[in-house]
Amino acid sequence: MKKHNFNAGPSILPQSTIENTAKAILDFDGIGLSIMEISHRSKEFQAVMDEATALFKELLAISEGYSVLFLGGGASMQFAMVPFNLFEKKAAYLNTGTWASKALKEAKLFGEVIEVASSKEANFNYIPKQYTIPSDADYFHITTNNTIFGTELHEDIDSPVPLVADMSSDIFSRPIDVSKYALIYGGAQKNLAPAGLAFVIVKDSVLGKVSRAIPTMLDYRTHIKEGSMFNTPPVVPVYAALQTLKWMKELGGISVLEKINKEKAALLYDEIDRNKLFKGTAAIEDRSLMNICFVMNDEYKSLEEEFGKFAAAKGLIGIKGHRSVGGFRASTYNALPKASVIALIDAMKEFEKAH
Amino acid sequence: MKKHNFNAGPSILPQSTIENTAKAILDFDGIGLSIMEISHRSKEFQAVMDEATALFKELLAISEGYSVLFLGGGASMQFAMVPFNLFEKKAAYLNTGTWASKALKEAKLFGEVIEVASSKEANFNYIPKQYTIPSDADYFHITTNNTIFGTELHEDIDSPVPLVADMSSDIFSRPIDVSKYALIYGGAQKNLAPAGLAFVIVKDSVLGKVSRAIPTMLDYRTHIKEGSMFNTPPVVPVYAALQTLKWMKELGGISVLEKINKEKAALLYDEIDRNKLFKGTAAIEDRSLMNICFVMNDEYKSLEEEFGKFAAAKGLIGIKGHRSVGGFRASTYNALPKASVIALIDAMKEFEKAH
Ligand SMILES: Cc1ncc(COP(=O)(O)O)c(C=O)c1O
Ligand SMILES: Cc1ncc(COP(=O)(O)O)c(C=O)c1O
Ligand SMILES: [Mg+2]
Ligand SMILES: [Mg+2]
Ligand SMILES: [Mg+2]
Ligand SMILES: [Mg+2]
Numbered sequence: 278m279k280k281h282n283f284n285a286g287p288s289i290l291p292q293s294t295i296e297n298t299a300k301a302i303l304d305f306d307g308i309g310l311s312i313m314e315i316s317h318r319s320k321e322f323q324a325v326m327d328e329a330t331a332l333f334k335e336l337l338a339i340s341e342g343y344s345v346l347f348l349g350g351g352a353s354m355q356f357a358m359v360p361f362n363l364f365e366k367k368a369a370y371l372n373t374g375t376w377a378s379k380a381l382k383e384a385k386l387f388g389e390v391i392e393v394a395s396s397k398e399a400n401f402n403y404i405p406k407q408y409t410i411p412s413d414a415d416y417f418h419i420t421t422n423n424t425i426f427g428t429e430l431h432e433d434i435d436s437p438v439p440l441v442a443d444m445s446s447d448i449f450s451r452p453i454d455v456s457k458y459a460l461i462y463g464g465a466q467k468n469l470a471p472a473g474l475a476f477v478i479v480k481d482s483v484l485g486k487v488s489r490a491i492p493t494m495l496d497y498r499t500h501i502k503e504g505s506m507f508n509t510p511p512v513v514p515v516y517a518a519l520q521t522l523k524w525m526k527e528l529g530g531i532s533v534l535e536k537i538n539k540e541k542a543a544l545l546y547d548e549i550d551r552n553k554l555f556k557g558t559a560a561i562e563d564r565s566l567m568n569i570c571f572v573m574n575d576e577y578k579s580l581e582e583e584f585g586k587f588a589a590a591k592g593l594i595g596i597k598g599h600r601s602v603g604g605f606r607a608s609t610y611n612a613l614p615k616a617s618v619i620a621l622i623d624a625m626k627e628f629e630k631a632h
Numbered sequence: 633m634k635k636h637n638f639n640a641g642p643s644i645l646p647q648s649t650i651e652n653t654a655k656a657i658l659d660f661d662g663i664g665l666s667i668m669e670i671s672h673r674s675k676e677f678q679a680v681m682d683e684a685t686a687l688f689k690e691l692l693a694i695s696e697g698y699s700v701l702f703l704g705g706g707a708s709m710q711f712a713m714v715p716f717n718l719f720e721k722k723a724a725y726l727n728t729g730t731w732a733s734k735a736l737k738e739a740k741l742f743g744e745v746i747e748v749a750s751s752k753e754a755n756f757n758y759i760p761k762q763y764t765i766p767s768d769a770d771y772f773h774i775t776t777n778n779t780i781f782g783t784e785l786h787e788d789i790d791s792p793v794p795l796v797a798d799m800s801s802d803i804f805s806r807p808i809d810v811s812k813y814a815l816i817y818g819g820a821q822k823n824l825a826p827a828g829l830a831f832v833i834v835k836d837s838v839l840g841k842v843s844r845a846i847p848t849m850l851d852y853r854t855h856i857k858e859g860s861m862f863n864t865p866p867v868v869p870v871y872a873a874l875q876t877l878k879w880m881k882e883l884g885g886i887s888v889l890e891k892i893n894k895e896k897a898a899l900l901y902d903e904i905d906r907n908k909l910f911k912g913t914a915a916i917e918d919r920s921l922m923n924i925c926f927v928m929n930d931e932y933k934s935l936e937e938e939f940g941k942f943a944a945a946k947g948l949i950g951i952k953g954h955r956s957v958g959g960f961r962a963s964t965y966n967a968l969p970k971a972s973v974i975a976l977i978d979a980m981k982e983f984e985k986a987h
Binding site: 278280282284285286287288289290294295296298299300302303308309310311312313314315316317348349350351352353354356357361379382383386464466471472473474490492493494495507508509510511512513514517594595 | 633635637639640641642643644645649650651653654655657658663664665666667668669670671672703704705706707708709711712716734737738741819821826827828829845847848849850862863864865866867868869872949950
């Protein structure tokens with residue numbers, strides 16, 4: 278049976294990423310060795326790193342003055358690396374969910390943190406819009422897509438201080454204006470690559486301003502200077518990232534993906550709204566294009582488990598909602614085909630008819 | 633042509649590790665999805681993590697009271713994580729090479745570091761034996777195998793203070809007495825897995841004694857508590873590590889590997905000594921079983937480049953020495969077959985005959 282993979286992350290990747298990575302593990306570029314067994318300093322792997330970095334910049338139209346880094350450790354390590362590199366006296370955070378809260382908590386180890394706004398009181402079902410960013414903050418941190426709660430900031434906001442964004446779960450889902458940001462980071466394991474890799478886009482000029490001594494591996498300047506090769510990089514995830522970047526380029530780039538993502542999300546949200554059994558959990562204007570959260574309407578609550586099984590039997594994988602929200606979450610990342618969304622909608626319709 | 637892979641790291645892995653990893657990337661355990669596309673919280677991946685951790689402990693006979701962790705970031709991140717977790721007022725380091733020097737340099741960010749001894753004056757061609765470990769140091773750090781210079785500590789030493797060892801390039805090459813160590817760490821990319829993974833063996837009771845606030849991701853206790861799954865782990869490298877651990881177990885365990893490693897190294901060192909063209913660079917008693925460094929004797933120095941080409945033409949890959957030593961380095965990690973060592977020896981003999 279065909280599987281429809283709605284996992285929230287690690288999550289579906291393009292078939293070409295999967296196949297080319299498996300191939301390179303057996304024999305990399307016909308050199309008779311696995312990509313896992315060659316030096317990261319070999320010209321073959323250096324070419325992979327260079328091409329991945331260049332294509333990453335090209336797809337997001339990243340201009341001069343910004344560096345793109347591929348690092349180990351995941352997005353959670355960035356929760357600490359950001360303050361190590363940017364926090365001098367005070368930082369401001371927008372609290373829009375579990376990940377934003379974790380990022381904020383980490384920053385508190387470094388000094389005064391201003392939570393400019395939070396939607397915690399409403400179980401993070403919306404993104405606060407009315408808040409003031411302190412003009413004396415070293416930076417302002419946002420989480421553009423809240424993977425767990427299914428809310429998303431659809432615009433690049435303005436900030437009077439350097440803007441830092443966790444884009445773990447919406448990078449490459451829409452064109453962004455990188456020039457509005459000082460730093461963008463994320464775990465690669467949603468729209469880019471398998472787990473074990475983080476990406477960082479950083480404006481070079483914001484670095485070198487803090488007075489602390491930064492441990493070498495936690496200093497972005499180390500990795501900029503060495504082109505993400507200060508130490509042995511996560512070779513397989515970087516190779517897989519390159520395959521996904523190529524796939525995005527072949528598809529026509531990020532604006533094509535945005536169009537498809539909007540279409541997929543609209544189809545599913547429309548069905549959630551129409552279907553008598555279901556309702557969405559996020560404020561309509563903040564609905565995420567990547568993580569679509571929905572629950573059973575109160576009068577059908579008892580059918581929740583049954584729908585879960587019904588969907589699983591149809592090959593719809595990974596739609597159980599995070600325990601913080603309950604119900605269902607369908608992650609509709611770039612690589613998820615429209616056919617999978619339609620399969621889910623068909624299941625929702627069929628289940629409605631039966632009840 | 634068959635390739636003989638003498639790369640220093642990333643380096644040769646067992647064929648079963650390569651094939652099983654490629655297979656799991658195409659379809660993991662027959663579930664119809666790639667191992668790259670499923671949740672790390674799925675029961676399928678949890679089983680991989682649990683089995684890898686258990687097998688790691690079993691193969692090294694690690695007793696209760698120690699935790700085994702799989703982390704992102706590589707060994708270089710451990711250069712900082714060790715002092716974050718263990719450095720209170722003073723630490724002692726033995727300086728036996730480039731990596732030891734880097735570890736020592738990182739510790740200096742945390743306070744007073746005593747270099748108990750160094751072989752730098754002799755281009756790190758031996759391991760100092762006469763030194764005093766300050767009894768008031770928080771820990772004593774050693775590098776058991778010096779990948780670049782081809783020296784190795786063949787015994788587990790005694791230390792009056794907690795002993796910390798970088799075993800990046802000799803882990804699993806011989807049985808070790810883990811109870812003599814407070815902490816052992818390394819990059820996985822030599823004897824275990826592809827790059828992008830570090831292993832840590834830590835005695836639980838040495839943690840929690842420093843007064844600093846440790847960033848969450850840099851605190852070993854975070855990862856102990858969450859079984860290496862505090863955040864998304866490097867899924868593919870962990871899966872590959874499990875394959876290598878299984879391979880070692882099937883072979884009969886670490887003592888069998890040690891026997892083979894000794895045999896391979898003896899064959900090659902014997903040829904280096906016998907052959908009029910070559911000589912070893914490391915002090916005989918400290919010769920590494922994993923990284924065998926040799927140069928041309930003075931009167932044959934001009935043949936160096938020619939031998940490099942001669943060897944490459946025979947499929948002998950990765951034998952160029954590190955620039956700090958020059959000449960040649962044959963890395964003879966666990967997965968390197970004896971046949972590859974013999975192929976190298978044959979090439980050395982043939983080249984000698986011709987000159
Ligand atoms: C928005 C966001 N930030 C951070 C993280 C943490 O990522 P990692 O597991 O790579 O540390 C996640 C993981 O899902 C996420 O969705
Ligand atoms: C002994 C030793 N320590 C540390 C390192 C650094 O490892 P990584 O590249 O994973 O940071 C190496 C790399 O070769 C090594 O051989
Ligand atoms: Mg969230
Ligand atoms: Mg409805
Ligand atoms: Mg060394
Ligand atoms: Mg000789």
